[in-house]
Structures are given as C-alpha cells and as structure tokens.
Amino acid sequence: MVQILDYLRESPSQTAGPYVHIGCTPNFTGIEVYGGDLGTAMKTGPVQGQEIVIKGTVFDGTGTPLRDAMIEIWQPDAAGLFASANETRGTPDPNFTGWGRSPGDMETGEFTFETVKPGAVPMPDGRMQAPHITAWIVARGINIGLHTRIYFEDEAEANAKDPLLSGIEHQNRVPTLLARKEGEGQYRFDIHLQGPNETIFLDI
Amino acid sequence: MSTGPKTGGFVPRDRGWQPDALTPPYKTSVKRSPQAALLSFPTTLSEETSPVFGHGMLGELDNDLILNYAQPGQSAIGPRIIVHGRVLDEMGRPVPGALLEFWQANAGGRYRHKKEKYLAPLDPNFGGCGRAITGEDGSYEFRTVMPGPYPWPNGMNDWRPAHIHFSVFGHGFAQRLITQMYFEGDPLIPLCPIVGVLKSQEAIDQLTAPMDMNRTVPMDARAYKFDIVLRGRRQTYFENRVEGL
Numbered sequence: 234m235v236q237i238l239d240y241l242r243e244s245p246s247q248t249a250g251p252y253v254h255i256g257c258t259p260n261f262t263g264i265e266v267y268g269g270d271l272g273t274a275m276k277t278g279p280v281q282g283q284e285i286v287i288k289g290t291v292f293d294g295t296g297t298p299l300r301d302a303m304i305e306i307w308q309p310d311a312a313g314l315f316a317s318a319n320e321t322r323g324t325p326d327p328n329f330t331g332w333g334r335s336p337g338d339m340e341t342g343e344f345t346f347e348t349v350k351p352g353a354v355p356m357p358d359g360r361m362q363a364p365h366i367t368a369w370i371v372a373r374g375i376n377i378g379l380h381t382r383i384y385f386e387d388e389a390e391a392n393a394k395d396p397l398l399s400g401i402e403h404q405n406r407v408p409t410l411l412a413r414k415e416g417e418g419q420y421r422f423d424i425h426l427q428g429p430n431e432t433i434f435l436d437i
Numbered sequence: 438m439s440t441g442p443k444t445g446g447f448v449p450r451d452r453g454w455q456p457d458a459l460t461p462p463y464k465t466s467v468k469r470s471p472q473a474a475l476l477s478f479p480t481t482l483s484e485e486t487s488p489v490f491g492h493g494m495l496g497e498l499d500n501d502l503i504l505n506y507a508q509p510g511q512s513a514i515g516p517r518i519i520v521h522g523r524v525l526d527e528m529g530r531p532v533p534g535a536l537l538e539f540w541q542a543n544a545g546g547r548y549r550h551k552k553e554k555y556l557a558p559l560d561p562n563f564g565g566c567g568r569a570i571t572g573e574d575g576s577y578e579f580r581t582v583m584p585g586p587y588p589w590p591n592g593m594n595d596w597r598p599a600h601i602h603f604s605v606f607g608h609g610f611a612q613r614l615i616t617q618m619y620f621e622g623d624p625l626i627p628l629c630p631i632v633g634v635l636k637s638q639e640a641i642d643q644l645t646a647p648m649d650m651n652r653t654v655p656m657d658a659r660a661y662k663f664d665i666v667l668r669g670r671r672q673t674y675f676e677n678r679v680e681g682l
Contacts, residue, residue, distance in 0.1 A: 240527045241666045245640045246455055247617040248463075248631060250604065251650035252550045256540025256566045262550050264564045266505050267496065294468035301552070307488065307610045309521070317486035317533070319608060332488035354482050357446065367483045371615050374465030376456040376634050378613060382483075397478050406473075411617055426469050434454065437484050437611055 246377035249258060251301045253371060258303070258336045272305065272334025275348045280329045283350040284312020285418045287383065290343050294427030298342035301386050302372035304424075306333045306346055308365075310416070313352030350385070356396055363391035363398065371425060382434045386411040401433065409433050445671035446480040447611045448527060463630045464591050485670075486613035490536040492570050499568050502541075502581035507563030509588035515544025516581030517658035520618070520646065523575040524605065527669030531575025531599035535667075538568045538604040539579060546587030546597075555587055580658060586625055587669040598632065607667040618663045619645045 253405040254262040275286070287306075291299040309315045314325035326349075327329070335344035351364045358434045366383040375389075384392055386408075392398050398407055412420035424432045458470035498505040503513045519537075524532040542548045542565065545557035549565050568578040586596045600617045607613070619626050619641075626632055626641065635641050643666075652660035 238527070240645065240669070241525060241529055242639075243456060243527060244453065244614060244616050244646060244666045245635050246614060247602075247634070247644070249604070249615045250617075251552065252540065252548045253602070253604075253615070254549055255548060255564075256538045258570075259564070259566045264506070264549055264566060266564050267499065267567060267568075271490075294472075297468075299469070305613070307483070307486075309483075315482065315486040316488065318489050319486055320482075331486060332640075352444060357479075360449055362481065362483075365483065367610055369610070369613055372469065374467075374469035375462070375494075376460060376463070376466060376470075377473070378615060380484075380611075381649055391609050397476075400478075401476065427472055431471055431473050433473070434471050434475050434479045436450065437480055 245408050248376055249303060249371040249378075251373040252280070253301070253303045253406070254336050259336065261336050268380045270334070272332055275323055275330050275333045275346065276328060277330065278328035280311070280349050281326050282352070283418060285348060285350050285420060287346045287348065287366075287412060287420045288343055289422040290341070291372070291423060291424045292426065293374075296428070298403060299335065299372050299426075300339065300341065302337055302344075302370055304335050304337065305369045306348070307331060307367045307369075308348065308351040309354055311349050311352050313354050324410040353391065360396055361391070363388050363395035366396075368424075375426075379426070380437050381424065381432055382410055382435065383412050385414070385420065386412050406431075406433055438657075446485060447448060447609055447668045447670055450668060454636065455554050455641065456636065458648065460630075460634040462633055466634070480609070480611050485609045486614070487606060487608055487610045489534070490570055490606065495568065495570060500577075501577035502565065502567045502579065503647075507565060511562045513543070513582045514560050515585075518583050519578070519580050519652060519654065519658050519660040520601065520663055521576065521578035521652060521660065522646075522665065523647075524571045524577065524607070524664040524665045524667060525526075525575055526607070526667050530669075531571070531573070532667055533571055533573045534608075535570070535571040535576055535605045536568065538566070539575055539601050540566045541581065541584040541601040542587055544582050544585050547663075548587075556563060556587070557587070557667060559577035585621070589593070591630055596625055596628070598623045598629055599645035603665065605665055605667065609670075612667040612668060616664075616665070617644060621645055621647045
C-alpha cells in the first residue's frame with residue numbers, strides 16, 4: 234500500500250441547458266436585475282490598436298444554427314497583455330477588458346464581438362504564438378464547455394510559426410481555426426460542432 | 438527564462454472523470470458533440486489568465502433571489518433556503534475572488550425565459566438569477582427558494598430533478614466551468630439522463646448538496662452546502678529550464 238493522494242477532484246461539468254441566459258445574460262431574456270449584462274462591452278473607452286468585429290454562428294451536426302448557445306472569448310490587448318490579476322509582464326490597456334460574452338441573436342443565433350485585434354503572446358518557453366483569441370462554447374446538449382481558438386487568416390506568416398497550428402497533424406483542418414476576413418476590421422468565425430467541417434476543439 | 442506568471446500551468450482536465458460529449462440518452466448531445474478527438478495542448482498565458490471581477494460590481498441583492506426580483510414588500514414563493522459553500526482548487530486551496538452566477542426555475546419548476554412554455558405559472562416576485570464573488574477563504578452564499586422539478590422533451594416522461602445551475606470563473610480561463618447542483622434525497626436524480634452523463638456515483642455525489650442544519654436559520658430558511666472544485670495549478674520548479682542548466 235502507499236499513501237493516498239489527497240487531491241480533490243474537479244467538479245464534474247453539466248450542460249448549461251437552454252436557459253443559460255437567465256443566469257449569464259439576464260437582460261437579454263428580459264430579466265432586468267443587474268445594471269446590464271456582463272461581457273457585452275469589451276471596450277470601456279478609447280482603446281489602443283485596431284478595432285475589429287468578429288461575427289459567427291455555431292452549427293450542429295445537421296448544419297442547423299444553435300440559437301441557444303453562449304460564447305465567451307478571452308484575449309490580450311493589442312500589445313499582447315491580459316487584463317488579468319496574474320499578468321506580470323506589463324500594464325494592459327485600461328480601456329479594454331479582454332473578455333466578451335455573447336448569447337447570439339435570438340432568431341439567427343449569430344454572435345458578435347466588438348473587440349480589438351490581439352497582440353502576440355509567448356509560450357511559457359518563450360516561443361511566440363500567433364495572435365489568437367480563446368473561445369469557449371456552452372449550450373443545451375454540450376456536456377462540457379468546448380474550448381477553441383480564433384486565429385486570423387491575414388496573419389499567415391505568424392500562423393505558419395504558431396506552435397499550436399503548426400503541430401496539428403491534419404493540416405487540412407487548420408482553416409477551421411482561422412477567422413475569415415470579410416472587410417477592413419470585419420471577420421467571420423463560424424463554429425461547426427460536428428461533421429465534415431468540424432472545428433478543432435482543444436483539451437487545454 | 439520564464440515569460441509567464443509566477444504560477445505553473447493547469448493540471449490537465451481528467452477527461453475520464455468529466456462527462457463525454459456524446460451521451461445518447463441525453464438526445465440533444467447526439468448532434469452537438471464533436472466526433473474528432475480533442476487536440477491536446479498545454480496551457481499558455483491565454484488560458485492561465487482570466488478576467489477579474491471585483492466585489493464592487495455586485496448589487497446589494499445580487500445574492501438574494503428571494504428579494505432581487507420582488508416588488509417592494511413582497512418576496513418569492515417557495516421553500517426558503519440558503520445555499521453556501523466554498524470554491525477550492527484540486528490542491529484544496531481556496532479560490533478567492535471567483536465570480537459565481539446561478540440560475541434556476543421557481544418553486545413550481547417554471548423558468549422565466551422567453552422560450553419556456555411549461556404550464557406551471559411564473560412567480561411575479563421571482564426572477565431566478567443571482568451572483569456572488571468568493572471571499573478570501575473561497576466562501577460564497579446566496580438565498581433563494583428551492584426550485585421545483587420540471588418536465589422536458591427528451592424521453593416521453595423525463596423530469597429534471599430540482600437543480601440550480603452554476604457558472605464559475607477561477608483565476609485562469611482554463612478553469613471555466615458550468616455545472617448543476619442537486620438536492621440530497623431527490624428521487625429524480627437517478628432517473629435523469631443529464632445526471633446520467635456523469636460516469637460514476639461518486640461524480641453524482643459531488644454535485645449533490647447535503648442539507649446543512651448548522652447553517653439553517655431557525656423559523657426562516659433551511660440551508661444546503663455545495664462546494665465547488667476547480668482545476669489546480671502545477672508547481673513550477675523545473676519548468677522552462679533548458680536541460681543541463
């Protein structure tokens with residue numbers, strides 16, 4: 234016999250269910266108890282860097298848009314610094330929260346994030362990662378939140394050297410992680426939960 | 438040289454313990470579950486950092502669902518309860534400053550949501566959402582009414598056990614978690630296909646809050662205790678060092 238490892242176990246995940254909006258974006262569903270919904274404004278004043286808009290839709294395995302998903306994003310500012318308590322590399326843009334939350338449109342399911350293009354962030358070993366945004370998707374039918382990353386198709390040079398993108402065995406799936414440029418500062422990032430165009434999801 | 442925060446990366450999530458994506462008895466999961474394997478990648482600053490939520494953003498009644506939607510002088514109808522507990526990491530350390538958001542149906546099992554059609558009535562004095570931020574010791578509490586079970590279109594006669602949904606932010610985005618709390622002794626727990634995605638009785642037990650008579654307020658409200666565990670961080674002693682140095 235050996236000593237017992239006395240670590241705790243992570244609380245098991247459960248689906249967010251169809252009414253996640255009641256708790257996370259109550260104003261969106263008509264419950265006005267807080268001043269406003271958290272995560273709707275990522276910019277709290279004039280921001281540094283390029284302002285961009287990312288739109289997208291989450292599709293199920295039949296190609297039907299999800300109209301009850303909640304998407305959150307987390308990213309650094311234009312200089313690559315996070316508005317986080319454990320950011321030790323410098324002072325992030327005071328007018329940028331880095332965190333956004335969108336329930337999507339109630340009819341179409343399309344989500345929108347008005348944000349800034351993120352700066353590059355290093356790996357723990359110092360190698361640089363290409364500019365990217367961390368995304369997290371929950372919904373009815375999703376038992377544990379899905380992590381993915383939004384990279385940018387117009388950052389081809391940095392993407393080619395990115396440790397995550399370049400290490401993917403199925404390189405033909407890499408475009409599922411690239412936001413498509415639709416205009417100046419306009420990007421589209423659709424998420425396919427299942428099927429031939431399935432987005433790469435991360436165990437991170 | 439390390440370019441990251443002074444703490445280590447997160448302990449990998451135990452996917453053998455967490456529910457799978459595809460769980461056919463929970464029908465909606467069938468077309469909403471990825472078929473390709475997840476791509477494993479160690480956490481970086483992108484996942485080891487997380488937004489900060491200060492106590493200053495909270496309103497006085499944010500953690501009181503009995504009153505936060507009620508008309509002046511009114512209160513929500515249903516068994517009054519206090520739910521409290523601590524947010525810890527896998528190493529047993531408290532997680533202070535963690536934002537928790539909760540949502541639930543009213544005492545009759547009816548949600549206040551535009552897409553909800555269940556015939557049980559809304560309670561005009563109950564909204565169903567609340568939030569709290571953990572203190573230095575990782576503790577939180579809120580007051581609410583016990584939610585009722587409700588039927589849902591899955592099997593022909595499926596009913597959710599009474600439950601409260603929880604959304605939790607830790608100190609890194611990799612810790613982001615949404616789960617559900619159940620109540621001790623509810624006979625619907627073993628019948629539920631959503632509870633059924635959990636892989637062991639131990640996992641179900643971890644989401645089942647015991648009644649807590651020590652925290653009950655006599656002649657006012659009963660209490661339930663619900664601790665939440667988030668992923669832990671590794672120590673960093675030998676990380677990021679070039680071999681041989």
